[in-house]
Amino acid sequence: MKYLNNIWEVAKRECKILYVNRIYGYCMVVFPLLAMLFFTSLMDDGLPQEMPVGIVDLDNTSMTRALGLKLDGFQNSRVVAHYPSVAEARKAMQENEIYGFLYLPKGTTDNLLASRRPTISYYYSQTSLTAGSMVMKDLKTTATLAAMGVGQATMRAKGLTNQQMATLMQPIRIDLHQVVNPWGNYNMYLSTVFVPGVIMLFMFLISAYSLGMELKFGRGKEWLGMADNNIVVAILGKYLPQALIFSSIIFFYEFYIYGILHFPHEGDMWDMLLLIVLQVFSSIGFGIFIFGLMPSLRMSMSICSLWAVLSFSLAGSAFPMMGMDASLQALTWLFPLRHYYMLYQITVFNGYPLVDAWFHLVALLAFTLTPWFVLSKVKNAMLNYVYIP
Amino acid sequence: MFRDEGVLMFCIVVPLGYPLLYSWIYNNETVHEVPVVVVDQSNSQLSRQFIRMCDASPDVKVACYTVDLDDAKSLVSRQVVKGIYYIPEDFATRLNRMEQSTISVYCDMALMLTYKAIYQTALAVTTQMGAAIKRSVSGNYTARDDLVSSSPLNVEEVSIFNPAGGYGSSVIPAVLMLIIQQTLALGVGMAAGTSRERSRYSDLVPINKCYSSVGRIICGKSLCYLMIYAVMSTYLVIVVPRMFNYIHMAPWLNLLVLMIPYLLACVFFAQTVCCLVHYRENVILLMVFISMILMFLSGVSWPQTSIPSYWQGVSWLFPSTFGIRAYIRLNSMGATLSDVSFELMCLWGLVVFYFAMACIVYTVEMGLSKRHTTERLEVLRKKRAVRLQLKAKKKGSEA
Numbered sequence: 001m002k003y004l005n006n007i008w009e010v011a012k013r014e015c016k017i018l019y020v021n022r023i024y025g026y027c028m029v030v031f032p033l034l035a036m037l038f039f040t041s042l043m044d045d046g047l048p049q050e051m052p053v054g055i056v057d058l059d060n061t062s063m064t065r066a067l068g069l070k071l072d073g074f075q076n077s078r079v080v081a082h083y084p085s086v087a088e089a090r091k092a093m094q095e096n097e098i099y100g101f102l103y104l105p106k107g108t109t110d111n112l113l114a115s116r117r118p119t120i121s122y123y124y125s126q127t128s129l130t131a132g133s134m135v136m137k138d139l140k141t142t143a144t145l146a147a148m149g150v151g152q153a154t155m156r157a158k159g160l161t162n163q164q165m166a167t168l169m170q171p172i173r174i175d176l177h178q179v180v181n182p183w184g185n186y187n188m189y190l191s192t193v194f195v196p197g198v199i200m201l202f203m204f205l206i207s208a209y210s211l212g213m214e215l216k217f218g219r220g221k222e223w224l225g226m227a228d229n230n231i232v233v234a235i236l237g238k239y240l241p242q243a244l245i246f247s248s249i250i251f252f253y254e255f256y257i258y259g260i261l262h263f264p265h266e267g268d269m270w271d272m273l274l275l276i277v278l279q280v281f282s283s284i285g286f287g288i289f290i291f292g293l294m295p296s297l298r299m300s301m302s303i304c305s306l307w308a309v310l311s312f313s314l315a316g317s318a319f320p321m322m323g324m325d326a327s328l329q330a331l332t333w334l335f336p337l338r339h340y341y342m343l344y345q346i347t348v349f350n351g352y353p354l355v356d357a358w359f360h361l362v363a364l365l366a367f368t369l370t371p372w373f374v375l376s377k378v379k380n381a382m383l384n385y386v387y388i389p
Numbered sequence: 390m391f392r393d394e395g396v397l398m399f400c401i402v403v404p405l406g407y408p409l410l411y412s413w414i415y416n417n418e419t420v421h422e423v424p425v426v427v428v429d430q431s432n433s434q435l436s437r438q439f440i441r442m443c444d445a446s447p448d449v450k451v452a453c454y455t456v457d458l459d460d461a462k463s464l465v466s467r468q469v470v471k472g473i474y475y476i477p478e479d480f481a482t483r484l485n486r487m488e489q490s491t492i493s494v495y496c497d498m499a500l501m502l503t504y505k506a507i508y509q510t511a512l513a514v515t516t517q518m519g520a521a522i523k524r525s526v527s528g529n530y531t532a533r534d535d536l537v538s539s540s541p542l543n544v545e546e547v548s549i550f551n552p553a554g555g556y557g558s559s560v561i562p563a564v565l566m567l568i569i570q571q572t573l574a575l576g577v578g579m580a581a582g583t584s585r586e587r588s589r590y591s592d593l594v595p596i597n598k599c600y601s602s603v604g605r606i607i608c609g610k611s612l613c614y615l616m617i618y619a620v621m622s623t624y625l626v627i628v629v630p631r632m633f634n635y636i637h638m639a640p641w642l643n644l645l646v647l648m649i650p651y652l653l654a655c656v657f658f659a660q661t662v663c664c665l666v667h668y669r670e671n672v673i674l675l676m677v678f679i680s681m682i683l684m685f686l687s688g689v690s691w692p693q694t695s696i697p698s699y700w701q702g703v704s705w706l707f708p709s710t711f712g713i714r715a716y717i718r719l720n721s722m723g724a725t726l727s728d729v730s731f732e733l734m735c736l737w738g739l740v741v742f743y744f745a746m747a748c749i750v751y752t753v754e755m756g757l758s759k760r761h762t763t764e765r766l767e768v769l770r771k772k773r774a775v776r777l778q779l780k781a782k783k784k785g786s787e788a
Binding site: 023026027031035038039041042043044045048049050051052090091093094095096099112115117118119120121122123124125126127128129130131132133134136140143144146147150151154163164166167168170171172173174175176177178179180181184186189190194197198201202205206209212216297298301302305306308309310312313314316317318319320322323324325328342345346349350352353356 | 394395398399403410411413414415416417418419420421423424439465466467468484487488489490491492493494495496497498499500501502503504505508511512515518519522523526527536537538540541542543544545546547548549550551552554555556558559560668669670671673674677678680681682685688689690691692693694695696697700714717718721722723724725728
């Protein structure tokens with residue numbers, strides 16, 4: 001009972017601190033909400049729509065013009081200009097006017113009708129990977145459709161049935177199942193990792209920051225005194241309000257994406273709740289651990305920010321982990337966001353059983369418990385250290 | 390500045406170390422040999438040919454075979470494989486009957502790059518097999534006939550500017566430019582926080598002869614940051630791309646023309662932002678999280694034309710937006726200076742804007758610290774007067 005009372009007292013004191021220093025309010029509520037809003041509104045379309053492409057049509061026949069119209073009809077591309085030469089089109093790409101173009105050389109139609117097998121080409125730039133691959137898909141489909149159209153006309157002339165024509169044009173058809181995210185929607189793919197990543201960044205930083213500020217303003221002794229010099233009680237009391245605030249922010253986020261934006265998910269509510277709890281506790285645990293390792297406000301915050309920024313890359317959501325070097329693959333285990341991402345995609349996104357993600361579950365639990373190793377160091381720092389800027 | 394470890398870390402260590410770290414992460418550029426599981430219920434010569442051809446492709450590796458879809462699904466769930474090729478029982482039968490047959494591809498959509506590898510490999514293999522089947526039934530006489538009937542139009546794919554489609558080659562240039570702006574803001578902000586903490590009234594500008602006018606303060610500080618960052622940015626925009634063989638097409642003169650306004654804009658931007666910093670550590674809380682947002686606003690991860698207009702507006706406030714765009718076009722796409730003239734103009738605009746902002750900020754801060762000093766002086770004078778009065782009284786009473 002005494003312990004609970006002390007925890008309560010420390011928590012009340014912490015609430016006062018959170019209220020007085022405005023930076024907490026910004027980092028725990030305003031910035032996470034901003035990040036939420038930013039990522040979900042930035043990619044609201046799901047897929048980039050109407051990206052500018054060009055056409056270099058030196059043939060200028062009804063067939064090549066029809067190709068241009070077809071390209072314009074695609075959802076992801078919009079034909080913004082016709083260029084007189086490839087050099088001009090390339091220049092337009094360098095000036096950031098188009099992402100790619102279709103090149104139809106002179107004599108395409110003539111050669112096609114005379115079975116001389118002309119060459120048409122499409123150019124696209126992969127300096128922006130998303131734009132490049134989207135534009136490429138449309139350009140490729142247009143060019144392939146053009147080739148098929150000719151074959152179809154020939155076969156119809158020979159008197160083949162529709163079914164025969166379909167078989168001859170495409171003997172083997174691919175039946176694609178994009179499991180859970182059938183639209184290939186980038187918002188559902190990126191926002192579900194980057195926003196939790198940003199919130200995790202703030203949890204790392206704030207948990208190190210709030211410990212460091214006790215040291216900076218010399219309130220460490222007062223804080224420990226309220227907990228009767230019991231460091232476990234002191235830490236539990238200190239982080240209780242923070243954990244509650246962060247949990248409710250993340251809960252709101254999940255409600256926003258699943259309840260309002262209707263992101264697809266196969267896992268149920270309990271998977272999500274488990275994930276929220278693990279995310280909050282493992283991140284706070286990591287922040288305390290880093291501060292305990294280096295009880296200096298600046299160093300611990302620098303390490304935390306370095307770790308958090310790197311975890312966006314090492315989570316392996318944009319560039320898969322299997323593409324990295326073996327030593328890096330092992331390093332990713334040290335990043336809580338990696339485990340969060342794996343747990344999320346196995347249990348919540350795909351709805352597979354929790355046991356298949358047991359390793360990541362255990363890893364997040366381990367991060368939660370890391371402060372245990374540095375408790376005595378934190379206590380020592382609070383009692384004896386002096387803040388060095 | 391050099392006496393402060395924190396500032397030193399952000400201005401020297403991070404710009405030197407971060408590019409190396411990121412280059413290491415992305416040094417393989419693309420994913421190859423994505424593991425898939427095959428459910429081959431047809432078990433025919435044609436289905437085995439499909440599996441063999443997929444396995445032989447650079448992007449996909451057939452890791453397992455299972456009897457049914459449920460088994461395959463559990464392999465995906467355990468992260469052993471990233472996708473399933475399902476070949477139905479009637480695959481070969483239908484083909485032999487000259488009917489269209491189907492191969493089902495199931496992809497784990499948690500990763501876009503593996504999805505693309507799995508799908509595009511299946512597409513390429515089936516197209517190739519289809520062309521062979523088409524040829525065998527078409528009854529042509531010559532090889533040329535075969536070619537024309539299977540592909541009457543030759544389609545050529547040209548990926549320019551980043552031909553391998555490497556992830557690192559597309560992302561790292563943006564990261565390099567962003568590092569310049571963010572570390573400058575972190576370093577300058579931290580130094581500003583320190584000078585506030587040293588001051589009695591947490592003022593930004595100390596009372597000192599050297600700090601007597603706004604122009605002097607800003608020019609002096611900027612000169613110091615510029616000197617350090619001239620070296621750092623040379624390393625970032627010229628040395629790093631050559632070290633890791635990223636595409637580097639821009640001659641140094643073009644880069645110089647870009648980097649001068651970019652660095653100036655970043656320096657003044659950092660000096661404007663630093664007025665927000667009250668404790669030295671707060672700057673970390675502010676700037677680190679903005680990096681992620683700026684990265685997306687630059688148009689590298691998400692196409693510039695698809696960024697909603699209100700976020701476009703926000704992105705115009707940051708030098709990095711134009712810096713990244715211009716740098717990528719100059720260095721990765723071989724554009725000339727006239728091609729990026731719009732970005733350069735915007736950067737010069739930002740230089741003027743943030744210089745003015747920095748002047749305003751420092752004028753206000755100087756006013757504040759002057760007021761605090763005069764108030765303090767008043768207090769001291771009053772104290773002295775009171776003391777003198779007391780002394781006089783004492784003397785009077787003694788007399």
